[in-house]
Amino acid sequence: MKFTTEIPVARSEHQINVSDKLLLAGSCFAQEMGHWLQQRRFDVNLNPNGILFQPSVIARCLRRAILQRKYDEKELVLNNSLYHSFDFHGLFSSEKTAELVLKLNTQLASSCESMSNASTLLLTWGSAWGYKWKATNEWVSNCHKIPQEKFTKELMSSDEIVEEYQVLLNELWSINPHLKVIISVSPVRYWRDGAQGNQLSKAHLLIAASKLAANNAAVHYFPAYEIMMDELRDYRFYNPDMLHPTSQAVDFIIGKFQEMFFSEKAKQFVVRSEPLIRFLGHRPLQEDERVWLEKRSLKEQELIQLLKTYK
Numbered sequence: 001m002k003f004t005t006e007i008p009v010a011r012s013e014h015q016i017n018v019s020d021k022l023l024l025a026g027s028c029f030a031q032e033m034g035h036w037l038q039q040r041r042f043d044v045n046l047n048p049n050g051i052l053f054q055p056s057v058i059a060r061c062l063r064r065a066i067l068q069r070k071y072d073e074k075e076l077v078l079n080n081s082l083y084h085s086f087d088f089h090g091l092f093s094s095e096k097t098a099e100l101v102l103k104l105n106t107q108l109a110s111s112c113e114s115m116s117n118a119s120t121l122l123l124t125w126g127s128a129w130g131y132k133w134k135a136t137n138e139w140v141s142n143c144h145k146i147p148q149e150k151f152t153k154e155l156m157s158s159d160e161i162v163e164e165y166q167v168l169l170n171e172l173w174s175i176n177p178h179l180k181v182i183i184s185v186s187p188v189r190y191w192r193d194g195a196q197g198n199q200l201s202k203a204h205l206l207i208a209a210s211k212l213a214a215n216n217a218a219v220h221y222f223p224a225y226e227i228m229m230d231e232l233r234d235y236r237f238y239n240p241d242m243l244h245p246t247s248q249a250v251d252f253i254i255g256k257f258q259e260m261f262f263s264e265k266a267k268q269f270v271v272r273s274e275p276l277i278r279f280l281g282h283r284p285l286q287e288d289e290r291v292w293l294e295k296r297s298l299k300e301q302e303l304i305q306l307l308k309t310y311k
Helices: 028-039 055-067 097-117 158-175 191-215 224-231 247-261 264-280 289-309
Strands: 021-026 043-046 077-079 082-084 120-125 129-133 138-140 151-155 180-185 219-222
Touching (some): 021 028, 021 097, 028 247, 043 097, 055 097, 055 138, 055 158, 097 158, 129 191, 151 191, 158 191, 180 191, 180 224, 219 247, 247 264, 264 289
Parallel strands (some): 021 043, 180 219
Antiparallel strands (some): 077 082
């Protein structure tokens, strides 16, 4: 007897190996996936601009990195004694313009290098809804607590997403012809847009992802949203806000991702690394700190050596 509607995932022709370089960009689910990969010492560049939700913003940031068009102080906005960039998450904001510009351009260079060398770009779109800064009519990554009347809220259509991303993909392949792209839609529901607004947004994202995958052999779709909505539809798989997946749900979705995209060697590495990951994530309360640090160092070296055997 089955108690869930299983979402089957077919093994993709694109397989991720332990030695691969990966670039992840997008919503908080990209962040979850990236942290999981980083724990296992995969070569990951995770959200160089911080968490981004809206597809057009993600595309603009990636294109800017391709063009290596540096940031300057004239582009920054000041609010609540902090300078911000509309291309970056608020974690990058700073009281000093020179310091912020240096951070932004460091991340820009990191993105460009990753796009040139990565074997896989994993994009996770969060919402087709977004905000445009009235002064320039451009989408923003984050409103940075600037008064709402300075922005207009709009819904990006699936056709607009496809058109923008086809341009981006062609530019990416011009600098990295072997790059494979995996697109997923965040399983997090954006309830601030309302029940209907969230469904409209996700529908636009799903249609766009489907069209891009159908039109480009190097683009693949991973059904993170569908797995959460159907296979894990029970609320025990949600955090208390009833919107974000629990750690158990995230692990389940990542397991599905492995089924679809990990090579056999990569899967074997993950299985063998789990005891080490659990050890490194646990700090005994009663153990002497010096003894613990020595044990941790040994386990860390063991994990690195294990990684080398699977590369």
